[in-house]
Amino acid sequence: MSAGGGTKAILAALGANLAIAVAKFVAFLFTGSSSMLAESVHSVADxxxxxxxxxxxxxxxxxxxxxxxxxxxxxxxxxxxxxAVVLFTIGALFSLYEGWHKIADPQPVESPIWAFAVLIFAIVAEGFSFRTAIKESSAIKGDHSWVAFIRRAKAPELPVVLLEDFGALIGLVFALFGVTMAVVTGNGAWDGVGSLAIGVLLAVIAIILATETKSLLIGESATPEMEDKICAALEAAPEVSRVIHLRTLHLGPEELLVAAKIAVEHDDTAGEVARGIDEAERRIREAVPMARVIYLEPDLYRADAASGQRTGA
Structure with missing residues (x-):
């Protein structure tokens, strides 16, 4: 996995979640808290x-x-x-079921000190993991907002870890709220409310992840900025008059397919056209290194007088 895949962020999240899952489950055994059990399953799923x-x-x-x-x-x-599917089916649905069960049959939280200690430990550990993910993402986010970064990123790992860690931190706050209210009021139903909130949160994050990764699975083009670079590189080749049309497709996060129909002069020889295509490919790879697979089709260009559109001859 490349650096763009956020290996350090994944390893940090994996280590934190394993430690937190064990701690939360121990706390559940001592407290019987539904929120703690939901958070345990959440950490195992993560x-x-x-x-x-x-x-x-x-x-x-x-x-x-x-x-x-x-x-x-x-x-x-x-x-x-x-x-995204695992996060929804295991994390969200289990938390929703536990929350409903706890509200329907509330039980007091026993030995709450265990729950509070583990939740504080988990917040610190998740905070470290989240900080690592933010640090790695900032190096490639540029001037875009975090929402735009998650929507535009072609490498799925960092957005996934960012959303998971963010959801984990918010979920811990919900669990802390549920346990605190259950202890203060003596009503165990509040513990179920915390579990329900965790379930809804995980479902929302899972839907966001599924939507974004579905788009990548179907096939996304390069960014407009990258396509502009490719067009400029093509039209800089002396044998290429202009780009008639361009299609790009991500074969992976760091691999791009480029297919273009380019206009050449009608009196160019086959050798000149071949040299022009070779030069155009070299310029594309120089401008956009991730353009690994390139197909260029030479054609003649004419302006459509009726519509003003550019078309192939």
């Missing part, structure tokens, strides 16, 4: 999610085959989508 992201990065590095000539880069998108 640990599994980080393992899935690592697996996706490893499988995406496989060499291309005859059956998969463009490689396995989209494996990273597939496993990120699986993460």
């Amino acid at each position: 640990s599994g999610n980080q393992a899935l992201l690592m697996l996706g990065g490893k499988r995406a590095a496989k060499r291309s085959t005859r059956k998969h000539p463009f490689g396995y880069g989209r494996e990273r998108y597939f496993y990120a989508f699986v993460v």
